[in-house]
Amino acid sequence: MSIKQTKLILVVHPKEEPKIVTEFYEEKDNDFAHQYGCDHVVTKRERSILPDLVKYKFPDNIKEAADVIYNKMTYHVHRGKLRTQLVFYCVYCAYREELHKNYCEGADGFVTDPVSLGKIFELTQNEVSKCHSHFSPLQTGYKPPPSHISPIEYLSTYCANMNLSQDSVIEITEFAKSILKKDKSLNQENPQTVAAGLLKYFSVINGIILEENATISKITGRSNATIDNVYRKISVIDNT
Secondary structure, three states, rough: OEEEEEEEEEEEEOOOOOOEEEEEEEEOHHHHHHHHHOOOEOOOOOOOOOHHOOOOOOOHHHHHHHHHHHHHHHOOEEOOHHHHHHHHHHHHHHHHHHHHHHHHHHOOOOOHHEEEEHOOOOHHHHHHHHHHHHHHHHHHHOOOOOHHHHHHHHHHHHHHOOOOOOOHHHHHHHHHHHHHOOOHHHHHHOOHHHHHHHHHHHHHOOOOOOOOOHHHHHOOOOOHHHHHHHHHHHHHHOOO
């Protein structure tokens, strides 16, 4: 249920007498707001998230694209944790749009891991994963571009976070290409999850000793159970 609100605005024109006009807007104070525990959500497009992004060192084109995405959305959250999640999601989608644009033009793109990006906003993995449902097209009216990201594109970042050598990065990349070529269905699954499974399988068969069992899970933001499921599938593919 939306509640219609009004506010008075003083309008001053150089050649006219000052006048007061009434502006109508809608405040949605129950369904979306109460469902996600925020104070209020305003269905209006006059706001900007650029002030929220001042403290972050993202490229200007990404900040501007994120602000455009924000203004395409129906619901705007103004405070609380959900606001941070919304700003994060707009930035993440800005990177996705840039990647989609480059993909369509045949150029290289910068792949951003949502979990790593979420850490910049001090969001947990769980808070990041909830953004897709919080700000779905049904909730916001904004639909992000389709993803064209291969699991291979996440491997270099994951390997760097594990402090693997450049030779190991090259080896796992070539191995990943061969696995994905043998079973193209892996390209239809979540690319971060497949990359995590490839990383674990490569580590096991090459005797790479990890500091602790949860290392790959922490780096990739995937649970051990999820990684193990893909790991087993990759093992079958590699041995057939």
